[in-house]
Amino acid sequence: MSKVSVIGIGYVGLVTAVCLADADNKVVCIDKDLNKIEMLRNGNSPIFEPELEELITKNIEKKNLIFKTEIDDESLLSDTIFIAVGTPMIESTGRADLSYVFNVAEELGTRLGSLKGESLKTIVLKSTVPPGTTLKVKKIIESKMNGSINIVFNPEFLREGTAIKDTFYPDRIVFGAESEEPVEKLKTIYKKMVKQENPQFVSASINSAELIKYASNAFLATKISFINEIANLCELIGANVGDVAEGVGLDKRIGKSFLNAGIGYGGSCFPKDTRALDHLAGDHGHVFQLLKAVIDVNNMQKKRFVNKIKKVLDGVEGKRIGVLGLAFKQDTDDVRESIAIDIVDSLAEAGAKVSAHDPLAEKNAKVILSKHKNSIVYCDTPYDAAKKADALIIATEWDSFKKIDLEKIKKSMNKQIIFDGRNMLDAKEAVKLGFDYHSIGGYGN
Numbered sequence: 130m131s132k133v134s135v136i137g138i139g140y141v142g143l144v145t146a147v148c149l150a151d152a153d154n155k156v157v158c159i160d161k162d163l164n165k166i167e168m169l170r171n172g173n174s175p176i177f178e179p180e181l182e183e184l185i186t187k188n189i190e191k192k193n194l195i196f197k198t199e200i201d202d203e204s205l206l207s208d209t210i211f212i213a214v215g216t217p218m219i220e221s222t223g224r225a226d227l228s229y230v231f232n233v234a235e236e237l238g239t240r241l242g243s244l245k246g247e248s249l250k251t252i253v254l255k256s257t258v259p260p261g262t263t264l265k266v267k268k269i270i271e272s273k274m275n276g277s278i279n280i281v282f283n284p285e286f287l288r289e290g291t292a293i294k295d296t297f298y299p300d301r302i303v304f305g306a307e308s309e310e311p312v313e314k315l316k317t318i319y320k321k322m323v324k325q326e327n328p329q330f331v332s333a334s335i336n337s338a339e340l341i342k343y344a345s346n347a348f349l350a351t352k353i354s355f356i357n358e359i360a361n362l363c364e365l366i367g368a369n370v371g372d373v374a375e376g377v378g379l380d381k382r383i384g385k386s387f388l389n390a391g392i393g394y395g396g397s398c399f400p401k402d403t404r405a406l407d408h409l410a411g412d413h414g415h416v417f418q419l420l421k422a423v424i425d426v427n428n429m430q431k432k433r434f435v436n437k438i439k440k441v442l443d444g445v446e447g448k449r450i451g452v453l454g455l456a457f458k459q460d461t462d463d464v465r466e467s468i469a470i471d472i473v474d475s476l477a478e479a480g481a482k483v484s485a486h487d488p489l490a491e492k493n494a495k496v497i498l499s500k501h502k503n504s505i506v507y508c509d510t511p512y513d514a515a516k517k518a519d520a521l522i523i524a525t526e527w528d529s530f531k532k533i534d535l536e537k538i539k540k541s542m543n544k545q546i547i548f549d550g551r552n553m554l555d556a557k558e559a560v561k562l563g564f565d566y567h568s569i570g571g572y573g574n
């Protein structure tokens with residue numbers, strides 16, 4: 130049984146810690162947020178993620194998970210210490226805020242310095258950071274402790290909503306390191322944790338591993354902006370982006386995933402990481418033209434959607450608009466950089482009265498949209514959101530929206546107009562029922 134510590138219990142840190150604990154490691158979780166730690170000690174997850182809470186409870190009972198607010202002596206008993214604190218976007222510059230990572234490095238270095246005669250620790254950085262950062266972290270820790278460590282950069286590729294599954298069944302596990310020894314140690318830990326026979330490991334230099342993470346997210350964002358541009362073209366020439374994406378995606382070299390046209394990508398990673406990579410390129414004198422276009426297309430996509438709504442409705446002032454979905458994607462309560470939220474914000478700003486429904490994200494959305502509290506009512510069901518509405522918008526790709534009873538919705542709406550921003554509904558049925566149905570990219574044509 131290995132002892133492992135994880136510093137920073139956000140999405141990545143918590144899921145990593147819980148999956149490691151479930152593989153029978155003793156895991157010490159450290160986060161400065163006392164509320165979060167107390168929730169966790171009581172077996173409650175601070176975030177919604179399928180299977181997560183059950184695994185937390187199970188592993189607390191097995192005594193494999195311990196929660197702390199400080200890097201104390203017990204945290205330092207572990208030979209392997211993961212750092213998974215956030216690197217949020219600095220709003221004014223679009224760069225990654227590395228202050229949490231560097232603060233942890235200083236604290237950890239100072240604490241390790243007090244452990245004279247201990248074995249060589251392996252520090253594993255999981256936070257998404259620009260190339261060069263991992264070695265800076267190593268320098269900070271070593272100078273504070275007045276000793277040496279092994280450092281490995283080990284990026285995380287989990288998706289919200291499928292985080293546990295992604296962690297147990299990863300496509301690949303990437304290590305960036307200066308030597309083989311700490312990588313071998315980590316491979317042993319991972320082999321025990323993942324549920325695949327032969328996990329795919331990639332060993333690279335630290336700079337390459339740091340870039341692998343940004344390049345992966347930027348490439349996925351590129352696929353989305355690409356298909357959204359094809360969708361915009363489909364609308365002009367009378368084609369159906371659903372059919373085009375299928376025909377294109379069946380080419381194995383391209384692949385079907387991440388070709389769902391819509392109102393753009395959001396969330397805590399793609400918007401932040403694309404901008405950070407663009408800045409990184411700029412800092413090194415390179416104009417990353419393609420990435421700039423990906424970001425611009427994404428910003429335009431939601432504006433196009435709102436303009437379409439305003440055009441069809443002949444303005445939205447005083448109109449009641451039902452909005453289905455507030456989370457940045459399905460199966461999460463996360464509203465960070467959610468396009469659905471941006472759309473509600475634009476509509477409320479333009480004087481619309483919004484009736485919004487989301488299966489999970491209402492609480493988080495209310496905080497972000499508090500300035501529009503007089504223009505938005507939150508509804509328990511999609512049917513309540515559609516009641517007396519002049520139009521209904523699908524803004525998040527929740528599976529449950531596919532099963533909505535369109536006939537029931539139709540009767541309760543003031544005007545039968547749908548803007549399906551995620552191409553979710555049965556377009557043919559909607560048209561047959563008499564809806565004025567607007568999709569993205571001629572889906573349903």
Ligand code: UDX
Pocket residue numbers: 285286287288289290346349353386387388389390391392393394395396397398399457458459526
């Ligand atoms: C992403 C990466 O997929 C993951 O590997 C990384 O670790 C973190 O960032 P996540 O942000 O959880 O994961 O969600 P993801 O499923 O990738 O979706 C991101 C955004 O793209 C969502 O807003 C989603 O609605 C949008 N999207 C996704 C599309 O618009 N079309 C698609 O085809 C796929």
